[in-house]
Amino acid sequence: xxxxxxxxxxxxxxxxxxxxxxxxxxxxxxxAVYLLFALGGTAALYFMVGYNFLAAVQLIVYVGGIVxxxxxxxxxxxxxxxxLQKPDPLKLILTAVxxxxxxxxxxxxxxxxxFIAQNPTGAxxxxxxxxxxxxxxxxxxxxxxxxxxSILLLAAMVGAIVIAKRNKPSDNG
Amino acid sequence: xxxxxxxxxxxxVTTVLFFIGVYGFLTRKNLITMLISVELxxxxxxxNFVVFDNYLFPGKLEGHFISLFIIAIAxxxxxxxxxxxxxxxxxxxxxxxxxxxxxxx
Numbered sequence: 001x002x003x004x005x006x007x008x009x010x011x012x013x014x015x016x017x018x019x020x021x022x023x024x025x026x027x028x029x030x031x032a033v034y035l036l037f038a039l040g041g042t043a044a045l046y047f048m049v050g051y052n053f054l055a056a057v058q059l060i061v062y063v064g065g066i067v068x069x070x071x072x073x074x075x076x077x078x079x080x081x082x083x084l085q086k087p088d089p090l091k092l093i094l095t096a097v098x099x100x101x102x103x104x105x106x107x108x109x110x111x112x113x114x115f116i117a118q119n120p121t122g123a124x125x126x127x128x129x130x131x132x133x134x135x136x137x138x139x140x141x142x143x144x145x146x147x148x149x150s151i152l153l154l155a156a157m158v159g160a161i162v163i164a165k166r167n168k169p170s171d172n173g
Numbered sequence: 174x175x176x177x178x179x180x181x182x183x184x185x186v187t188t189v190l191f192f193i194g195v196y197g198f199l200t201r202k203n204l205i206t207m208l209i210s211v212e213l214x215x216x217x218x219x220x221n222f223v224v225f226d227n228y229l230f231p232g233k234l235e236g237h238f239i240s241l242f243i244i245a246i247a248x249x250x251x252x253x254x255x256x257x258x259x260x261x262x263x264x265x266x267x268x269x270x271x272x273x274x275x276x277x278x
Contacts, residue, residue, distance in 0.1 A: 005177040012186040019190055019213050023197025028206060035209050038190075042216055049227045051237055058219075061244050066212060066251045073255045074205055077262045087200050099196040106188045115180045121232040133234065142238050149245045156249035164256035166263070 007048065015041040026084045028074050036067045051125050180228045187224070190217035204258050204268040208251065215247050 015038050022034035039062045046055035137143045190213060197210030219240045226236025258268050265275050 002177040008178045008183075012182075016186065016189055016193070019193045022213065023193055023201070023206075023210055028203060031206055031209055035212060038213065039216060042220060045220060046223060049223060051223060051227075054223065054237055054240055057241060057244055061248050062212075062216070065248055069251060069255055070205060070209065073258055076259060077205070077268050078203075084201075084203055084206070087202065092200055095196055095199040098199065099192040102195060103188055103192045106192075107185060110181060110184050110188070115229060117180055117228045118231050120176075120227075125234055125237055129234070130237075133238065145238075145242055149242055153245060153249050156253050160252045160256035163253070164259050 004048065008045075011041050011044055011048075015045075026086070028078055028082070028084060029071065029080060032067060032070045032074060035070070036063055039063055039067065053125055053127055053130055180224060183224045183228075184221065187217045187220045190220070202270050204254075204261075204270060204273070207270070208254050208258075212247065212251070215243060219243055 018034045018037040018041070022031045022038060025031050025034065039058065043055045043058040043063070046052075046058055133140070134142050134146050194210045194212075194214035194217060197213065198207055201207050201210060222236035222240045222243070224236075226234065230236075261273065262268050265272055
């Protein structure tokens with residue numbers, strides 16, 4: 001077994017275990033920390049396939065941004081030691097059956113399809129290539145989605161500020 | 174990694190991760206934990222895009238860019254969702270889905 005395979009299977013098991021913990025733990029702050037580990041494992045996977053820029057973005061945006069935002073909102077809306085109430089066991093079993101059925105359906109489709117893996121070309125996703133392709137308006141360029149995402153992010157930022165802004169006591173909203 | 178790990182193994186892992194997210198989304202009642210489950214699902218889909226790109230169409234970088242855009246959209250979605258949760262908590266002192274029917278007021 002090559003070292004890449006060993007690292008991949010370790011990462012995969014770490015990600016699955018931490019994801020399971022994140023959706024089953026009854027302490028809400030721990031769920032956020034387990035999510036952090038699952039997302040960090042994904043970043044390591046991106047490093048393994050050689051997409052260093054994407055892995056850095058994953059670490060900065062997910063781990064540095066979203067998880068910190070989630071932790072802040074947890075601290076604002078619940079007590080640290082508060083335990084979530086136990087869900088109905090019947091609901092748990094039904095949901096587990098649904099999830100397992102979905103998993104087996106997808107795995108069945110995967111098993112019946114043969115993927116033809118190409119040989120790696122050795123092309124790397126360095127920052128120069130990424131920057132040129134993001135702002136390229138010719139064939140295979142990504143300038144339109146790039147601009148659309150810019151407007152979406154601006155709209156989301158303004159929307160988040162407006163929604164979370166505390167209403168003045170006079171207009172009592 | 175392409176030489177040593179078959180693509181089907183990676184796809185099995187992402188399938189399991191995605192349906193763990195589905196399970197969490199359906200069982201949780203706290204809105205923040207539901208958001209965490211949605212992030213897990215988005216993350217699994219991202220890995221799928223990167224793996225298809227890297228194994229089946231090497232050098233084209235299409236899945237790479239789609240993953241970048243998905244990460245940006247996930248960040249925007251999380252920011253707006255958390256703004257809504259905080260406003261909701263201010264108004265009804267709870268972020269449990271059972272109480273969110275009051276949001277229409």
